[in-house]
Amino acid sequence: MWVEGGDIHDELLDQLGGVLAPPEDLALDPTAAELDALAAAVAARWPDGAAGPSAAAAADAPGASPAPPESPIRPFRSGGRRHLRRLGSGAWRAGSVAAGLVLVSASAAAAANGGVPLPRPVRVVAYSVGLPVDSPALDDTNQHIKVLKDAVKAQDKPKAEATVRRLQTDLTKVPADEQKEAVPKVEAAIAVAADKGMIQSPAPTTATTMPPAPPTTATTEPAPSTTATTAEEKQKEKEKPAATTTTTEKTKSTEPEPTTTTTSPEGSGNPSGSSGDGGSIGTDPSATTTTTAPPDTTTTTSPPPEETTTTTTAPESTTTTTEPAPQPQSEPASVQANRRNLMAQR
Amino acid sequence: MDQGQGAGNLVERARQGDQEAWAALYTSVYARLVAFAHRRLGNADLARDAVSETMARAVTKIDAYVGEDEGFAPWLFGICRHVVVDIQRQTYRPLPPGLLRSDVDDPGPAEIVLDSEEQAQVRAAFARLDPDERELLELRVVGGLSSAEVAAALGKQPGTIRMAQMRALGRLRTFLEEASRVG
Numbered sequence: 450m451w452v453e454g455g456d457i458h459d460e461l462l463d464q465l466g467g468v469l470a471p472p473e474d475l476a477l478d479p480t481a482a483e484l485d486a487l488a489a490a491v492a493a494r495w496p497d498g499a500a501g502p503s504a505a506a507a508a509d510a511p512g513a514s515p516a517p518p519e520s521p522i523r524p525f526r527s528g529g530r531r532h533l534r535r536l537g538s539g540a541w542r543a544g545s546v547a548a549g550l551v552l553v554s555a556s557a558a559a560a561a562n563g564g565v566p567l568p569r570p571v572r573v574v575a576y577s578v579g580l581p582v583d584s585p586a587l588d589d590t591n592q593h594i595k596v597l598k599d600a601v602k603a604q605d606k607p608k609a610e611a612t613v614r615r616l617q618t619d620l621t622k623v624p625a626d627e628q629k630e631a632v633p634k635v636e637a638a639i640a641v642a643a644d645k646g647m648i649q650s651p652a653p654t655t656a657t658t659m660p661p662a663p664p665t666t667a668t669t670e671p672a673p674s675t676t677a678t679t680a681e682e683k684q685k686e687k688e689k690p691a692a693t694t695t696t697t698e699k700t701k702s703t704e705p706e707p708t709t710t711t712t713s714p715e716g717s718g719n720p721s722g723s724s725g726d727g728g729s730i731g732t733d734p735s736a737t738t739t740t741t742a743p744p745d746t747t748t749t750t751s752p753p754p755e756e757t758t759t760t761t762t763a764p765e766s767t768t769t770t771t772e773p774a775p776q777p778q779s780e781p782a783s784v785q786a787n788r789r790n791l792m793a794q795r
Numbered sequence: 796m797d798q799g800q801g802a803g804n805l806v807e808r809a810r811q812g813d814q815e816a817w818a819a820l821y822t823s824v825y826a827r828l829v830a831f832a833h834r835r836l837g838n839a840d841l842a843r844d845a846v847s848e849t850m851a852r853a854v855t856k857i858d859a860y861v862g863e864d865e866g867f868a869p870w871l872f873g874i875c876r877h878v879v880v881d882i883q884r885q886t887y888r889p890l891p892p893g894l895l896r897s898d899v900d901d902p903g904p905a906e907i908v909l910d911s912e913e914q915a916q917v918r919a920a921f922a923r924l925d926p927d928e929r930e931l932l933e934l935r936v937v938g939g940l941s942s943a944e945v946a947a948a949l950g951k952q953p954g955t956i957r958m959a960q961m962r963a964l965g966r967l968r969t970f971l972e973e974a975s976r977v978g
Contacts (some may be wrong), residue, residue: 461964466936468917471833476843477826483847487821488814490854495812 586622590631593619594638601642609647613639806864810857821850824868828875831938835879835930845882849875869947872938876930876948920970928963935960 479487567575567582575582583591593616600609616635623631642648808816828849832842852874853860860870921929934945946956 461967462932462936464913464917465921465932465967468914468921469834469933469937471830471937472839475829475833475839477829479821479825479846483843484818484821486847487817487850487854490851491812491814491817494854494857497812 584624584627586619586624587627587631590616590619590623590635594634597638597642601645601647604645604647606647609642613642613648804864806857806860806862806867817850817854820867824871827868827937827939828871831872831933832875832879834933834937836882841882841886845875845878848878848882852878866944866947869940869944872934872940872944872948873950916971916974917967920967920974923970924963924966928959928966931956931959932963932967 567588569585569588572582572588573585576584593612597609597612597616600606600612616639620628620631620635639648805816805820809820825846828846829839829842832845832849833839836842836845849871853871856874860867862870921932924932931945931949934940934948935942938945938948940948942957942960943953945960946953949956
């Protein structure tokens with residue numbers, strides 16, 4: 450097709466306009482709904498209505514129609530709802546956390562006051578975050594005291610002996626501030642068991658080692674508690690002739706922490722190493738118990754005592770430390786110290 | 796732009812949130828915007844939605860517009876182009892291969908029957924242009940924009956648009972010649 454004469458491009462454009470023209474039924478004017486939507490968008494964009502001198506002048510100009518009333522149609526570009534949603538989300542999140550803390554604190558406080566017994570995981574968490582609850586070790590001790598009493602009532606001698614050993618293990622894990630509460634209870638329970646003939650003689654209940662302090666205070670004052678407890682132990686050991694205790698003070702002046710090595714003849718020195726879960730409770734009276742050495746301390750092992758009164762069921766010598774996992778005695782002190790530091794950091 | 800509404804004043808009033816100014820601007824450019832959107836989308840309802848969305852975006856972005864009433868329509872067309880692309884993305888549905896058309900501007904059977912032979916040739920030739928060339932000519936013909944306004948809408952220099960338009964029309968003419976020889 451040739452386009453002759455004039456501006457061929459203009460003629461082509463005209464021809465193209467005829468081909469590309471919109472259908473005749475296509476609306477050429479906005480509908481009322483579309484105008485309302487525009488008005489709503491404008492109202493949302495300028496909530497206070499027309500502002501500024503020019504708008505005011507236009508509104509006051511003769512012939513100018515008054516501004517249309519705000520459309521009931523909700524503006525679809527409004528960001529208010531989005532802000533509200535974001536604000537609500539944050540508020541809900543904070544509220545949920547606060548409610549959770551209140552709930553945990555209330556339940557922990559109730560448990561601490563003797564109301565409801567806490568499950569062990571809850572107790573561990575509550576104690577770790579510093580809530581006023583008994584330590585898991587003290588809770589274990591209390592439970593084992595009940596078990597011992599039940600065994601005494603049932604005249605179950607093996608169970609009573611095993612429970613006594615477990616109690617002695619528990620005591621080694623009870624924090625220093627709770628040992629004042631735990632030791633008399635354990636001693637009383639063991640004395641009752643001994644009176645009933647369930648065990649041969651009351652075993653010493655002196656805790657030979659200090660368990661790791663609670664996480665909230667472990668990093669702040671680990672050394673004083675150990676030292677103080679060692680002094681207490683020495684005082685108690687002197688009062689108890691049945692137990693033979695050898696305590697070694699710190700070896701050098703450069704070593705800040707004292708090391709306590711205790712050998713007890715009557716089962717006191719054979720903790721199972723577990724948290725009272727009925728693990729290895731075989732006792733070798735001649736076994737020695739090595740306490741966990743603080744950093745830069747030397748752990749020594751005292752010779753086995755001559756007096757042994759507890760019947761053993763496990764032939765091998767069971768050596769356990771206060772760490773969760775039993776450590777061989779050949780493990781360097783630095784490794785033990787690092788492990789202890791890691792535990793303290795938790 | 797309707798000069799009777801007060802040229803050089805409508806946009807300024809619109810910047811202040813004047814509802815009447817916005818309505819006047821909307822009405823003045825509505826028909827061309829709808830035609831352009833319909834041309835790109837092929838659907839009247841989608842075209843109207845595109846124009847509404849274009850105006851909504853214009854209300855939101857009016858502070859970013861620098862110019863007077865003369866440049867407002869090209870600015871709106873520039874927004875409308877993006878809105879059309881967004882709608883095309885949202886409404887895209889893959890069709891079976893047998894139903895796929897090679898190009899949205901290819902004439903359908905009904906269009907071929909209804910069109911005159913000459914219009915059919917122009918439509919077929921137009922469909923052979925590049926997409927950019929087609930959009931340029933649609934803004935020019937359907938949108939009724941001048942070369943300078945098309946340049947403003949596309950964000951290019953007017954001279955560049957004039958040269959691109961000449962090339963597009965030249966190719967269109969070539970295609971028409973080829974069609975007439977074959978016919």
